Each structure stands twice: as structure tokens, then as C-alpha cells.
Amino acid sequence: MRQFRVFFAVCVVVLTVGALVIVWQRSETSRIDDGRVHIAASFYPLAEFARQVGGDAVTVETLTPAGVEPHDVEPTPRQVAGALDADLLLVNGGIDAWAVGLIPAAEARGAATLAMSEVVGGLLPAIADEHDEEDGDAEVFDPHFWLSPVHAQRAVTAILDTLVEIDEDRAEQYRTNATAYLGTLAALDHAYADGLAQCERRVVVASHASPAYLAAAYDFELLPIAGRSPDAEPSAGALATLARVARSRGVRHIFFETLASPALAETLAREIGAQTLVFNPLEGLTDAEIAAGESYVSIMQENLANLRTAMACP
Ligand SMILES: [Zn+2]
CATH class of the missing domain: 3.40.50.1980 (Nitrogenase molybdenum iron protein domain)
Structure with a gap:
């Protein structure tokens, strides 16, 4: 079948x-x-x-x-x-x-x-x-x-x-x-290597697995809420496990993506008393981002700033 x-x-x-x-x-x-x-x-x-x-x-x-x-x-x-x-x-x-x-x-x-x-x-x-x-x-x-x-x-x-x-x-x-x-x-x-070298937390929770290459290159752990596609839905059990792990690891920020719904990230953030932050996977720019003159490099710099917040880097 x-x-x-x-x-x-x-x-x-x-x-x-x-x-x-x-x-x-x-x-x-x-x-x-x-x-x-x-x-x-x-x-x-x-x-x-x-x-x-x-x-x-x-x-x-x-x-x-x-x-x-x-x-x-x-x-x-x-x-x-x-x-x-x-x-x-x-x-x-x-x-x-x-x-x-x-x-x-x-x-x-x-x-x-x-x-x-x-x-x-x-x-x-x-x-x-x-x-x-x-x-x-x-x-x-x-x-x-x-x-x-x-x-x-x-x-x-x-x-x-x-x-x-x-x-x-x-x-x-x-x-x-x-x-x-x-x-x-x-x-x-x-900038990534220096900016993420000395941080209090080396774990990041994100709605979709897209930051995996950054995690591998700059040595932090990625806990994705969903995997392959930003629209994938994890089961209630998987979400509960993730909430438990995130709480025990002291996670204070949950990332959601620009072109997908923030609902899952918001649910998880509420559950563990964390805040949400944007991770832009650069899968496409919005018209507003194009109008603002954003680019791969400028958005990667914004992603770095948000990762530094979530990982509590000095
Ligand atoms: Zn993707």
C-alpha cells in the first residue's frame, strides 16, 4: 500500500x-x-x-x-x-x-x-x-x-x-x-566562530531542523521541534519530551522561522516559560525584506545576533 x-x-x-x-x-x-x-x-x-x-x-x-x-x-x-x-x-x-x-x-x-x-x-x-x-x-x-x-x-x-x-x-x-x-x-x-565561541548555553531549540549546519560548524546542539519541513507536525508525545529536555537544559528561547507558522514554537515557549526568536533560514526573502535591502549576509548577521541571545554569549 x-x-x-x-x-x-x-x-x-x-x-x-x-x-x-x-x-x-x-x-x-x-x-x-x-x-x-x-x-x-x-x-x-x-x-x-x-x-x-x-x-x-x-x-x-x-x-x-x-x-x-x-x-x-x-x-x-x-x-x-x-x-x-x-x-x-x-x-x-x-x-x-x-x-x-x-x-x-x-x-x-x-x-x-x-x-x-x-x-x-x-x-x-x-x-x-x-x-x-x-x-x-x-x-x-x-x-x-x-x-x-x-x-x-x-x-x-x-x-x-x-x-x-x-x-x-x-x-x-x-x-x-x-x-x-x-x-x-x-x-x-x-564572525560566527568568534561570536559563538564562549556562550553559557550550547543548545538551541528551533521549529525546523534548518540550523543543523550552523550547529555542526560552530559546535552547539540543535533540538528541532520538527525535522525536514517547517510545516511538519510533531506528535503531542514528542512535543512533551522536547519541553522536558528544553526545561532541564535551561533553554530560554525557542526559534521559529520567517516563512512558516510560529504556532508550535509559541506553544512550546509558553509551556516552558521561554521567549520566541526568529531564525531566518533564507529559503526565500519576503517582499518586505527585499524592499529593505536585506541579503544573505545581512540576514545571516541577524541570525547570529539572535543565536547569541539564545545561547547567552558575552
Ligand atoms: Zn527548510
Whole structure:
């Protein structure tokens, strides 16, 4: 029965993507040719890294709309069109199965593609949700690696290598841009390492498992309320266990995420007399964040400030 449901779910995804690809190919327009490299990125951090390396030699389209989180996005015709029109398609490879499904069609149209999870290395195993087993869609690795400034540097280097390969004439420009941004990311890494070095608490409770790469890199323990997806619901028993552990470890702050409901974090915080704080997983910026000029680096600095509060760092 479970196998049948998985088979059925896979069929639905394949048919949906297939149908959208056919619709797109029928209405096929020629690629925009303005001398720039057109990059389509499945969601925000990849788009930001591509913009930083490509500068004004590229255009970057973010396929996941602003304010939407990329777990379980269903591709729209516009997203399919954006992916198939690009010279380079960037995907995460774990969080965005819908975009991975577009790779063969994009390559058939002559696009270069880069699945980040295959090149960054050092991936952590996924934190499983209790319902993953029955859904049969448990992920093998944790896809949130862009949240580690060290993994982010590897992603930027991979984008640089690919851009140099497909647009050799502007290799120097890409290298100069990448070197500057890699320096910024290295400084961010040092800010995290220094900022979280000496804290009273080395445990963080968050609504979703997304800070796992930060926990691994900067040596704190992460207790996620839910695992894989920010919308996953833990059982009452799991929540009670977590409340007991959090209380016994002196936890004073519970993190919730910007693009998901804060309800679970608020429930847990009330239960143990803690406060809630925002952890922004950078799965997408909201329109307000874009208007305020926020970026990967500025939001990572805000995340660091909030982690320092929760961990009681001097
Ligand atoms: Zn996530």
C-alpha cells in the first residue's frame, strides 16, 4: 500500500512536470540574446550567490516566488519556462525536487545545470520527521547547507567554475567578483566562530531542523521541534519530551522561522516559560525584506545576533 502511494506520488510529479514541459515547448520562444548569461536558480540563496559572482554580466531569475518557502513547491508554467529558458540552471538537489525534475529538459535545450548538493561536499544526514517513514519521502541528506558560510563559499566557487566554463571571455570579471564575495563569506564565518565561541548555553531549540549546519560548524546542539519541513507536525508525545529536555537544559528561547507558522514554537515557549526568536533560514526573502535591502549576509548577521541571545554569549 505504501509502495503504491509512493509510486502514485512519483507518477503525479512526473506527469505534471512532463505536461508543463510540453506546454512550454509548444509555445517556445527564442532565447533572449542580449550577450548576458541567463541564470535560473530554484530559490533565493543560489540566486544571490549567482548574482554576486555574475554581476552585470548575468541576469538571475529566482524560480521560487518571494515569500514562498521552497519545500514542496509545485512548478508553475512560469517556473518551468524560466528554468528552460536559462543558459544555466542552479538547483539545490534536496529541497527542490521539482527543479531537479526540470534538469533533463533544460539540458536537452542546451543549458548548463549545476546541482549544488553534488558539488559542495560535507553534507549532513537529514534529520528525519516521524512521518517521513510512512510518506516514504525521507531525504538522505540535510539540504540546508547554504546556511553554513563555509558551504556557501564552496557553492560560490562551484558557480564561478561553471560560469567560467560557459562564458570564458568574462572569466576575469567572474573571478574578481567571486574573490570579493568569498572574502565577505570568510568574514561571516569568522564572525560566527568568534561570536559563538564562549556562550553559557550550547543548545538551541528551533521549529525546523534548518540550523543543523550552523550547529555542526560552530559546535552547539540543535533540538528541532520538527525535522525536514517547517510545516511538519510533531506528535503531542514528542512535543512533551522536547519541553522536558528544553526545561532541564535551561533553554530560554525557542526559534521559529520567517516563512512558516510560529504556532508550535509559541506553544512550546509558553509551556516552558521561554521567549520566541526568529531564525531566518533564507529559503526565500519576503517582499518586505527585499524592499529593505536585506541579503544573505545581512540576514545571516541577524541570525547570529539572535543565536547569541539564545545561547547567552558575552
Ligand atoms: Zn527548510
